[in-house]
Amino acid sequence: MEKLFTLLEEEKKRQNEQLNLIASENFASKNVRMFAGSILTNKYAEGYPKRRYYGGCEKVDEIESLAIEKACELFGVKFANVQPHSGSQANMICYMALMNEHDKLLSLSLDQGGHLSHGSPVNFSSKLYEVHHYHLGKDGRLDYELIHQMAKELKPKIILAGFSSYPFIIDFKKLHDIAKEVGAYLMADIAHIAGLIAGKAIPNPLPYVDVATSTTHKTLRGPRGGLILTNDEEIIKKINKSCFPGVQGGPLEHIIAAKAMCFMEDLSPDYQKYAHDILVNTKTCNDEFALLGDVVSGTETHLFLLNTKKSFGMSGKEAEDKLAKIGITVNKNMLPFDEEKPAITSGLRIGFAALTSRGLKPNDAKFIAHIIHDYLKGDLDIYRASGLVKSITSRLIKVENI
Ligand SMILES: Cc1ncc(COP(=O)(O)O)c(C=O)c1O
Incomplete structure (x- = not known):
């Protein structure tokens, strides 16, 4: 056991002594870390607040409802699912909610700035769906005309935008117009930029997208986990079913409490x-x-x-x-x-x-x-x-x- 405590101390030293320029990492607050390591880890709570498959869920019901309420307030949306264990799982939950097997997904490839879960050949996303990739223009920016052309030709079920290494603001209004023209869902993966949106440092895409997925541990500065947001009541019903019992089992209520703390911190000036x-x-x-x-x-x-x-x-x-x-x-x-x-x-x-x-x-x-x-x-x-x-x-x- 001592070995484990030593390793934790050594990792703390590493984090303090190194200059961390990894764009997907952050340092969570004491309060976020406290809830993530709390006794809430002891609780099983399959289902959703007030609709659980276990007894004794009164307190975790309140915690999860608070996390949902604060996520909605932070992003100015009507509905949130705070249960995804990670960003990749949030994406899987969305695909399974909105697509059937072999439906078409139009996204940016990993080597141009997308993510593994956006249809990489080594990921579940390319095994279950027919993936087509748009690419960036020579200037390294999104080529909206190309996306428009490809969307018209392919008629994808989902057009996906939001990336792992794209340094520019995405014009979600333009993508919304393209998606509506071809009858596709517009999905934003805001894993990287969620904190900048929450902090009002860049425009909020939520008014333009059907659904957004995110991680909570990057710019949002919360615990390691996932999040799904939407303004559409039919979509949240599908997402909730797809998350549980579709993809996941019991939610991590300790992490959900830490997410609630993160959302409350992120609402501050x-x-x-x-x-x-x-x-x-x-x-x-x-x-x-x-x-x-x-x-x-x-x-x-x-x-x-x-x-x-x-x-x-x-x-x-x-x-x-x-x-x-x-x-x-x-x-x-x-x-x-x-x-x-x-x-x-x-x-x-x-x-x-x-x-x-x-x-x-x-x-x-x-x-x-x-x-x-x-x-x-x-x-x-x-x-x-x-x-x-x-x-x-x-x-x-x-x-x-x-
Ligand atoms: C754009 C994007 N989506 C999804 C993910 C996946 O998140 P996770 O590592 O929590 O599965 C990442 C992670 O780097 C990401 O950059």
């Missing part, structure tokens, strides 16, 4: 400031790389892509491994039209949701661009670079105090 601060830090770092002459995607969100091949003559994997040695945690990422394999890639995805939670200021976002640039160019040795990283982490809020 402090959180709105945080969401706006993420955008400032991300743009500051992106623009500093550009000033240094490096090739970056540009950004309107919490992330951008750095082309390490063109900037430093090395793959994303080499850059990720090198940066790990000086305490910068980041992930290699395929760039649009990348010729390298997913395990190698030509670049990095860099995000600022996590460091902004630790109180990182724009000057340090700029400084990070300089450290990465100088170190990957070979102008800064490993010892000096590690020292500079330490000088930043020592100024940040400790992860256990967030």
Whole structure:
């Protein structure tokens, strides 16, 4: 048992001492972590509030109802299902609610910025449905005309937008018009951008989409889990059936309580400031790389892509491994039209949701661009670079105090 406690302490140290630039991660608050680790884990509650298959659900009924109410308030929607165990499961629940096997799904592929659950050949989504992928334009942005053409030709059941490594704002109104024209459902996967929407830092797509899925652990800063939102009463009935008993069994009421806490935190003015601060830090770092002459995607969100091949003559994997040695945690990422394999890639995805939670200021976002640039160019040795990283982490809020 001691081994496990030691590993937890070591992981805490790692989180405090490394600069986390992974765009899909964040640091949950003490209260969120407290509920996620609470005695609510002891309770079985198959079903939904007031319609359970177990006794003793009075308190978890209230907790889940509160989570639903706060999710609806946060995103300005009528209905929410807070039970999905993860973002991938939220997507599976939606597909199963809205499509029959072999129906057509029109989405962006993984290598261009989509997600495994958007129809990757190695994922259930491509095994159950007929998947067609649109691709980005040469400028790395969505090509709405192409999506329109493909939608007219294919008549998909679902058009899916919302991605893992797309740095720009998505025009959901345009996609809504396309979906309505061809009689498709428009589904938004807002896993990455949910926190920016909740914090009113980017436009809310909910008025334009039939259904939205999300994770709760990325920019939203909640516990690890999933979420489904809609304004359509017929759709929520289908989603609820698809979630339980369709895909999942007993809901994780401890995680649902932590989600309720996260939604309440996200309704505060402090959180709105945080969401706006993420955008400032991300743009500051992106623009500093550009000033240094490096090739970056540009950004309107919490992330951008750095082309390490063109900037430093090395793959994303080499850059990720090198940066790990000086305490910068980041992930290699395929760039649009990348010729390298997913395990190698030509670049990095860099995000600022996590460091902004630790109180990182724009000057340090700029400084990070300089450290990465100088170190990957070979102008800064490993010892000096590690020292500079330490000088930043020592100024940040400790992860256990967030
Ligand atoms: C756009 C998008 N959707 C879904 C998911 C899946 O979330 P999970 O890892 O919780 O299954 C991710 C995760 O990175 C994502 O980026």
